[in-house]
Structures are given as C-alpha cells and as structure tokens.
Amino acid sequence: MNNPTAKASIEKLETYKPNFGKSKINNLIRLSANEGALGTSLKAIKALNSFTQNINRYPPQIGDDLISAIANRYSLDKKKIILGNGSDELISIITQAFLESTDEAIYTEFGFLQFPQAISVAGAKGIVAKDVNFTANVDNILSKINKKTKLIFLANANNPTGTFIPKEEVIRLHKSMPSNILLVYDAAYSEFINNDDYIDGSSLVNNHDNVIMLRTFSKLHGLASLRLGWGYCSEYILTNLMKVRGPFSVNSAAMLAGIAAIEDIEFQEKSVSHNLEWMRWFEKELKLLNLDFQTSVTNFLLIKFPNNVLNSAQNAVKFLAEKGILVRGMNAYGLPNYLRVSIGNEEENIIFIKQLKSFLDN
Ligand SMILES: Cc1ncc(COP(=O)(O)O)c(C=O)c1O
Missing domain, CATH: 3.90.1150.10 (Aspartate Aminotransferase, domain 1)
Structure with missing residues (x-):
C-alpha cells in the first residue's frame, strides 16, 4: 500500500x-x-576515432592529462581545475556540497534555468534577483543577500539573454558580498567574447577562495554530446566537490576528445x-x-x-x-x-x- x-x-x-x-x-x-x-574540431574527431583500446577500463578519476591541457591553454593552476560531466553536473554538485536545507541561493531573473533547478534539488531556497534590461544587476543581487545566503549564481554572459555585466561590476559584486558566500561564475560562453570589459572569472579565482568559474566543452568546442565541463576553484572547494561527484563521471572518450579540442586553436x-x-x-x-x-x-x-x-x-x-x-x-x-x-x-x-x-x- x-x-x-x-x-x-x-x-x-x-x-x-x-x-x-x-x-x-x-x-x-x-x-x-x-x-x-x-x-x-576534426582533431577531436580523429582522437575519438583512435579510441579503440581500454574501453573495458574505468576512466581516470581525476583526468590529469586533460587538466594539464586546460591549464596550459589558459595559463591556469592545475590544482584548481575539476572536470565534470558537463558543467551541468558541476552546477548540481556545487549545490549539493554547499547548500543546507535552511540556506538560500541567489540567481538572476532571466538566468540559466539549471540554477533554480539545482538549488531546489539540493533542498535549499532559491531567491531571484531582478534583471534590468535583461541584464543581471549587481545592486539587485546584493539587496537579496542576508544571513541565510550561501551561494550566488551568475552566468556571465547569460543564457538565454546573451547579455553580460562588465568587469568592474563583477569585481564590485565580489567585493561587496561577504566572503562566506560562494560566487558561482558560469562562463560557458566566455570563449566567444571579444570585449575588453569582460572577465571570465579566472583572476577572481586566483585571488579569492569564494569563487568558482565554470566552463564547458559543449559550445565553442562542439562536444555537447560527450558531456564535458570544468570548474576552476580553490583546492578546498575542489576537494569537497570531488566527494559528491561520481568517481568516474567523466568518461575516457570525452577526455581524449577534450584534449584534442582544447589544443586545436x-x-x-x-x-x-x-x-x-x-x-x-x-x-x-x-x-x-x-x-x-x-x-x-x-x-x-x-x-x-x-x-x-x-x-x-x-x-x-x-x-x-x-x-x-x-x-x-x-x-x-x-x-x-x-x-x-x-x-x-x-x-x-x-x-x-x-x-x-x-x-x-x-
Ligand atoms: C550558462 C550555461 N551554463 C551551463 C550550461 C551547460 O553546459 P554543459 O553542456 O557543459 O552542461 C549551459 C548550456 O546551455 C549554459 O547556457
């Protein structure tokens, strides 16, 4: 019954x-x-075609080769890179690792819909900060912060609006928020952006322990079907995300193709x-x-x-x-x-x- x-x-x-x-x-x-x-990238397709051996073996848990390729490409610290089964997986595990049921997480009005979904799945409360002219607004985000706030999601540039907030505004947001709040800076479209006013968030991560930048192989690199994304964050955040992430959530084929794709400038x-x-x-x-x-x-x-x-x-x-x-x-x-x-x-x-x-x- x-x-x-x-x-x-x-x-x-x-x-x-x-x-x-x-x-x-x-x-x-x-x-x-x-x-x-x-x-x-034809180079990524070639790498996939060569993937005929060790299919019976589990993939590496961490993915050092791909992590090194990403670190080389963008001059980043290898120790701060985590791979995920798409950045979607990283969004989910961030909420699972950081949100208690009494916590609040802020996302922007026309922000990526996976944010409120992941917050709710984690059992926490999503709080909307109004956009202004279809663009995230720092003052509106800051006005929603209270003692329960644990996370702020910002897709910059944002899907589905295509808009972004400039560097000074991102820095102002980060400076004005308490350091116990984690800023999830989703830069899925950053590679397309050719604008001096834009930052992808990696410098914030290099200098602060309360920011995670998210990136994906699904857009510029054309590997959406393989599900491959990565995050850049402090070792503390990374260690805790790895406790939640499935141990083998990124498969070997995706890693091989990812290396070829990121090197195909x-x-x-x-x-x-x-x-x-x-x-x-x-x-x-x-x-x-x-x-x-x-x-x-x-x-x-x-x-x-x-x-x-x-x-x-x-x-x-x-x-x-x-x-x-x-x-x-x-x-x-x-x-x-x-x-x-x-x-x-x-x-x-x-x-x-x-x-x-x-x-x-x-
Ligand atoms: C802002 C944003 N973040 C994350 C994702 C998810 O990317 P992935 O395919 O790596 O899960 C998308 C995909 O549309 C997106 O627009």
Whole structure:
C-alpha cells in the first residue's frame, strides 16, 4: 500500500526538460541549443576515432592529462581545475556540497534555468534577483543577500539573454558580498567574447577562495554530446566537490576528445570569427525585419516578437519547425513572446532568416 515516496523537495519539482523542439523533417536545422555552429574540431574527431583500446577500463578519476591541457591553454593552476560531466553536473554538485536545507541561493531573473533547478534539488531556497534590461544587476543581487545566503549564481554572459555585466561590476559584486558566500561564475560562453570589459572569472579565482568559474566543452568546442565541463576553484572547494561527484563521471572518450579540442586553436579561432561575423549579419537582418533583440556577446540571440497573436513567437516556433528549423521558445523563462536562436553555419543562417521573413510576411 505504502509505496516509497521521493523527498518532498523532489516530488514537487518538474523534470528539467530543455525543449530543443521537434519537427517531422529529416534534414533539420537545429538552432535551439546554442551548440557550436561549425560542428566539432576534426582533431577531436580523429582522437575519438583512435579510441579503440581500454574501453573495458574505468576512466581516470581525476583526468590529469586533460587538466594539464586546460591549464596550459589558459595559463591556469592545475590544482584548481575539476572536470565534470558537463558543467551541468558541476552546477548540481556545487549545490549539493554547499547548500543546507535552511540556506538560500541567489540567481538572476532571466538566468540559466539549471540554477533554480539545482538549488531546489539540493533542498535549499532559491531567491531571484531582478534583471534590468535583461541584464543581471549587481545592486539587485546584493539587496537579496542576508544571513541565510550561501551561494550566488551568475552566468556571465547569460543564457538565454546573451547579455553580460562588465568587469568592474563583477569585481564590485565580489567585493561587496561577504566572503562566506560562494560566487558561482558560469562562463560557458566566455570563449566567444571579444570585449575588453569582460572577465571570465579566472583572476577572481586566483585571488579569492569564494569563487568558482565554470566552463564547458559543449559550445565553442562542439562536444555537447560527450558531456564535458570544468570548474576552476580553490583546492578546498575542489576537494569537497570531488566527494559528491561520481568517481568516474567523466568518461575516457570525452577526455581524449577534450584534449584534442582544447589544443586545436585554429578551430577555436575559426569558430569565434565565424560567430562574430554572423552575429553582425543577424543583427542587420533582424533590424531589416523590424524585430527587437538583445545585443548578444554569445553564440545566440534573444529575439522579441510583435504582440499580435498571428506573428507571435510561439507561432514562429511552429512555423519554423514545419520548415525543419528548430529554435527555442522561451515560455519556460516566462518570456512567451521571445525566442532564442543560435548562430548556425552560413547556409543555416540564410535559410533561417529567409523563413523568418516569410513567417512575418504571412
Ligand atoms: C550558462 C550555461 N551554463 C551551463 C550550461 C551547460 O553546459 P554543459 O553542456 O557543459 O552542461 C549551459 C548550456 O546551455 C549554459 O547556457
């Protein structure tokens, strides 16, 4: 009679379902998940093809080779790098390792949805700090701090808005928060950002013990399917995260591909310049279509649709899916009249804009 029940904090939650869209068309153009526009580095694919031995063996628990490759690439301290099964896993284990059920964790209004999900799964209380003009706001974050605050999540740049807060604001936030609060600085899109006002958070980690920077191989490096992310933090934080992380959560294939990808600077540079070039093109085309959008430093754009029902974002998502183009509706973020579109390859971008135009002309 009495079936086992999940914890009350889990039972009341919805499963996090990133809605990448559906279409009956086979040859899909998928611009709904902020994945790399140019696919994957050929060097990473070659490394994966060579992965034919020791498949029966467990992967290394720590992943020294990949950690060294990351440390070399970005001039970082090896001892502060932790690998994860995607940065999603790191977000989860941070909340599990640091949040008691009586704690609060702050996240920003249109911040990445995994933050509130992970906070709730950990059984703690999520507190929203309002954005200003779709951008995280330091004063609003600071105003939410109280004695119960344990964590602050900041995606900089943020998904789905594409906006970022400048270096001085990040430093002001860090300086103004008590040092017993952990700042989780999610820099998933940092490699795309070409702006002197931006910091990826690594210098904060080098100088302070209450910051963790998160990075991913899913975006610039095009390795989303392998699930590979990394964090940069104090050895104290790292040691405690390793107690929670599955001992073998990062697999050997992902590590091999990750090393090849991070060393393939040519592919990275090509991807960044492709993104910048097509971002400027998207901006121009969207203006011609009279659509509002947030200026984005990432590899995606948040587009606002007119308020009339016919031309709504939700109808656009359906219309585009029928043409085989997947974009991301923003209902889950409480933004029903917006959609998010990733920068694709040249052909995909041109087809997307052409179909968007024909939708608006309807
Ligand atoms: C801000 C942000 N953080 C983290 C992630 C998750 O990345 P990963 O694929 O490494 O789990 C995403 C993916 O969309 C993201 O946008």
